[in-house]
Amino acid sequence: MRxxxxxxxxxxxxxxxxxxxxxxxxVLSRAPSAQLVDITHKVPPGRIVSGAFLLESAWPFFPAxxxxxxxxxxxxxxxxxxIALEADGHYFVGPDNGLLSCxxxxxxRPRRRPGDGYLAQRLTLPQGxxxxxxxxxxxxxxxxxxxxxxxxxxxxxxxxxxGRLSDLGxxxxxxxxxxxxxxxxxxDGVLRGVVLHVDHFGNAITDVAGSDLPNPCLVEVAGRxxxxxxxxxxxxxxxxIVSSAGRVEVAMPNGSAARDLGLAAGAEVNVRPIGxxx
Amino acid sequence: MRxxxxxxxxxxxxxxxxxxxxxxxxVLSRAPSAQLVDITHKVPPGRIVSGAFLLESAWPFFPAxxxxxxxxxxxxxxxxxxIALEADGHYFVGPDNGLLSCxxxxxxRPRRRPGDGYLAQRLTLPQGxxxxxxxxxxxxxxxxxxxxxxxxxxxxxxxxxxGRLSDLGxxxxxxxxxxxxxxxxxxDGVLRGVVLHVDHFGNAITDVAGSDLPNPCLVEVAGRxxxxxxxxxxxxxxxxIVSSAGRVEVAMPNGSAARDLGLAAGAEVNVRPIGxxx
Amino acid sequence: MRxxxxxxxxxxxxxxxxxxxxxxxxVLSRAPSAQLVDITHKVPPGRIVSGAFLLESAWPFFPAxxxxxxxxxxxxxxxxxxIALEADGHYFVGPDNGLLSCxxxxxxRPRRRPGDGYLAQRLTLPQGxxxxxxxxxxxxxxxxxxxxxxxxxxxxxxxxxxGRLSDLGxxxxxxxxxxxxxxxxxxDGVLRGVVLHVDHFGNAITDVAGSDLPNPCLVEVAGRxxxxxxxxxxxxxxxxIVSSAGRVEVAMPNGSAARDLGLAAGAEVNVRPIGxxx
Numbered sequence: 001m002r003x004x005x006x007x008x009x010x011x012x013x014x015x016x017x018x019x020x021x022x023x024x025x026x027v028l029s030r031a032p033s034a035q036l037v038d039i040t041h042k043v044p045p046g047r048i049v050s051g052a053f054l055l056e057s058a059w060p061f062f063p064a065x066x067x068x069x070x071x072x073x074x075x076x077x078x079x080x081x082x083i084a085l086e087a088d089g090h091y092f093v094g095p096d097n098g099l100l101s102c103x104x105x106x107x108x109r110p111r112r113r114p115g116d117g118y119l120a121q122r123l124t125l126p127q128g129x130x131x132x133x134x135x136x137x138x139x140x141x142x143x144x145x146x147x148x149x150x151x152x153x154x155x156x157x158x159x160x161x162x163g164r165l166s167d168l169g170x171x172x173x174x175x176x177x178x179x180x181x182x183x184x185x186x187x188d189g190v191l192r193g194v195v196l197h198v199d200h201f202g203n204a205i206t207d208v209a210g211s212d213l214p215n216p217c218l219v220e221v222a223g224r225x226x227x228x229x230x231x232x233x234x235x236x237x238x239x240x241i242v243s244s245a246g247r248v249e250v251a252m253p254n255g256s257a258a259r260d261l262g263l264a265a266g267a268e269v270n271v272r273p274i275g276x277x278x
Numbered sequence: 279m280r281x282x283x284x285x286x287x288x289x290x291x292x293x294x295x296x297x298x299x300x301x302x303x304x305v306l307s308r309a310p311s312a313q314l315v316d317i318t319h320k321v322p323p324g325r326i327v328s329g330a331f332l333l334e335s336a337w338p339f340f341p342a343x344x345x346x347x348x349x350x351x352x353x354x355x356x357x358x359x360x361i362a363l364e365a366d367g368h369y370f371v372g373p374d375n376g377l378l379s380c381x382x383x384x385x386x387r388p389r390r391r392p393g394d395g396y397l398a399q400r401l402t403l404p405q406g407x408x409x410x411x412x413x414x415x416x417x418x419x420x421x422x423x424x425x426x427x428x429x430x431x432x433x434x435x436x437x438x439x440x441g442r443l444s445d446l447g448x449x450x451x452x453x454x455x456x457x458x459x460x461x462x463x464x465x466d467g468v469l470r471g472v473v474l475h476v477d478h479f480g481n482a483i484t485d486v487a488g489s490d491l492p493n494p495c496l497v498e499v500a501g502r503x504x505x506x507x508x509x510x511x512x513x514x515x516x517x518x519i520v521s522s523a524g525r526v527e528v529a530m531p532n533g534s535a536a537r538d539l540g541l542a543a544g545a546e547v548n549v550r551p552i553g554x555x556x
Numbered sequence: 557m558r559x560x561x562x563x564x565x566x567x568x569x570x571x572x573x574x575x576x577x578x579x580x581x582x583v584l585s586r587a588p589s590a591q592l593v594d595i596t597h598k599v600p601p602g603r604i605v606s607g608a609f610l611l612e613s614a615w616p617f618f619p620a621x622x623x624x625x626x627x628x629x630x631x632x633x634x635x636x637x638x639i640a641l642e643a644d645g646h647y648f649v650g651p652d653n654g655l656l657s658c659x660x661x662x663x664x665r666p667r668r669r670p671g672d673g674y675l676a677q678r679l680t681l682p683q684g685x686x687x688x689x690x691x692x693x694x695x696x697x698x699x700x701x702x703x704x705x706x707x708x709x710x711x712x713x714x715x716x717x718x719g720r721l722s723d724l725g726x727x728x729x730x731x732x733x734x735x736x737x738x739x740x741x742x743x744d745g746v747l748r749g750v751v752l753h754v755d756h757f758g759n760a761i762t763d764v765a766g767s768d769l770p771n772p773c774l775v776e777v778a779g780r781x782x783x784x785x786x787x788x789x790x791x792x793x794x795x796x797i798v799s800s801a802g803r804v805e806v807a808m809p810n811g812s813a814a815r816d817l818g819l820a821a822g823a824e825v826n827v828r829p830i831g832x833x834x
Contacts, residue, residue: 292756297755298594299564299566299594303593323757352809354787
């Protein structure tokens with residue numbers, strides 16, 4: 001374990017309340033020298049897919065042994081399990097609702113089918129990955145509404161202080177998993193994508209992988225057909241580019257593509273080889 | 279003193295400016311290994327009661343010797359004092375306007391009376407608690423508008439670097455104290471509460487303590503009568519639950535109770551024993 | 557180098573995405589014990605002048621050897637250079653678009669002329685200041701859209717881990733520099749200022765230095781003539797004061813001067829000696 005173990009935080013708790021600070025207090029009580037890093041607390045409330053997408057875009061950049069505490073949990077207080085995973089040298093702590101499945105490699109996750117959305121399915125943990133069900137020590141102390149404080153932060157603090165995953169509870173074999181964020185291809189060769197996230201700049205980030213693109217191609221979204229550009233700087237107006245995360249993104253330099261085109265998470269995006277005609 | 283002393287920050291400064299970063303710079307100049315933790319900087323501007331409520335809901339979760347720097351200060355530049363407190367093994371630094379009275383146990387604070395709001399009153403510090411008036415060393419350096427940088431951050435940095443409370447200035451015997459956040463009971467047995475805070479999820483958190491509740495009871499708010507539920511998950515629509523902080527909260531899973539009912543801080547909430555008729 | 561080197565972050569990335577967390581991950585991968593401090597991530601998108609103003613108001617309060625990573629970069633992906641500076645014992649990393657010129661003393665920066673705005677000009681680095689062009693080691697890994705992650709964070713991490721400035725790339729002699737934030741005086745003795753930034757409280761902070769003020773004087777803004785006050789507390793209504801950063805600020809206690817007067821960054825503010833008549 002590192003002398004300053006990294007604990008990251010991703011939630012839909014917002015920044016207006018004391019909830020995030022309280023979770024950090026609980027972590028620091030167990031691991032006083034932890035490096036606490038916020039990924040974001042502005043996941044749209046209850047949107048597990050958005051949370052998983054944002055966590056997936058961040059955690060691989062952290063060094064090994066980092067602990068990622070993630071809570072986007074519309075089912076808090078219900079019977080869904082609380083889990084901790086060890087995956088690729090990283091640790092993940094959160095509700096078993098699909099959020100943490102972004103810890104698994106894309107190839108081991110379910111595949112989305114054209115027309116389907118991102119709904120979690122049960123998935124057996126692939127070899128080399130370990131998971132446990134977190135069993136809170138003292139059930140009396142556990143509130144029904146703030147498991148971030150009472151279950152997840154103590155577990156993250158336990159791991160950050162050098163505690164073992166297996167101390168947290170019994171092994172688990174399967175977890176809730178979201179399909180890999182990768183647009184399926186229709187029989188006609190068209191990639192049938194969706195907008196996963198609209199960022200601060202109004203860029204609409206899709207689940208179309210840059211590496212899946214036919215070349216040349218057209219990106220169809222909101223009734224528009226867009227050509228691919230290489231950078232924001234070379235484009236005027238709304239354009240499509242392959243983003244820093246390797247995904248097709250609908251962008252508008254010095255403006256908001258999402259606002260301009262009326263795009264939100266879930267909007268359909270099709271990528272069509274050029275030359276193909278409907 | 280800890281090797282990485284914890285300094286928390288709670289202000290109404292927002293996140294758009296450099297003010298918070300500057301306060302942290304000043305703390306780090308004096309205590310380079312401090313653990314800096316934001317509680318929130320989105321206290322509604324000037325609302326001392328909201329700030330005190332949020333600080334009260336967070337600080338007890340931090341380990342002993344933590345230093346809590348809190349600035350919600352509509353009177354900056356006026357003659358109100360700047361104080362530092364030692365309370366229950368924690369340190370508190372901020373304006374003497376009621377904000378820091380949340381460091382004191384509920385029983386030692388004034389009691390609110392039915393119909394009254396949360397106005398600060400002078401209170402003699404109870405036994406075991408220590409306070410000082412912060413005397414800035416060099417009055418020339420002190421701006422009239424940013425005491426967070428010029429008075430409070432240096433004091434917090436002093437404490438974080440192992441400096442003594444008594445070095446900051448002369449002892450103080452009384453401080454401005456807000457009433458304890460606990461709804462009074464009317465002669466008719468009804469708890470006369472108010473909404474203390476609306477959180478990011480639109481939950482309206484009241485000053486009615488879960489432990490004060492008659493059983494069974496009805497929560498009356500905005501012309502509605504709500505039954506108590508145990509968790510968010512088991513409820514549909516708007517409901518009342520006892521929150522993670524032990525308070526009655528008006529909530530709406532997958533929606534905003536505050537928006538739905540038009541609730542804001544200060545709104546009245548009555549809790550009435552069931553069976554009782556007006 | 558410090559045992560916990562300070563790395564500050566200032567961007568226009570907002571708080572809703574994983575971008576800032578990813579940059580921190582990259583820094584921590586190289587400098588595990590770094591003190592990471594956010595200045596702000598809410599610089600209005602693409603507004604270099606706002607970013608430079610906010611950075612200038614914060615960095616001098618940090619201890620020597622701090623590393624300031626700043627990205628406000630409407631030209632990302634274009635041919636503008638990426639630079640790192642050593643200035644006054646601090647390090648600065650970011651795009652060469654004027655943002656980092658706030659590292660230079662006011663006297664060495666261009667002067668704004670009445671009627672002109674804040675446009676960057678080429679400036680030879682003054683003696684005692686050192687700059688390099690950051691050359692990303694492996695061009696293949698560098699995305700065209702997220703140089704914060706691929707260029708600037710690695711450079712900041714390099715410096716935070718004790719690496720030398722000169723390891724980052726070749727020396728540079730001139731950088732893009734914004735004029736000093738100091739209102740010029742017209743021939744008629746009037747200071748011709750502009751609003752640089754509107755803060756969270758609605759205070760409109762101008763480029764008029766408190767030390768340049770004629771005494772007595774009137775502050776003219778949005779058709780109003782305001783007298784100077786010493787503190788927020790002694791004023792009712794909209795007023796002008798000299799802010800904690802030594803600048804004239806148009807403020808309104810318990811309200812928003814910017815909203816009340818319709819002020820935004822760029823608005824004109826004139827300061828006129830009293831007794832002078834148009």
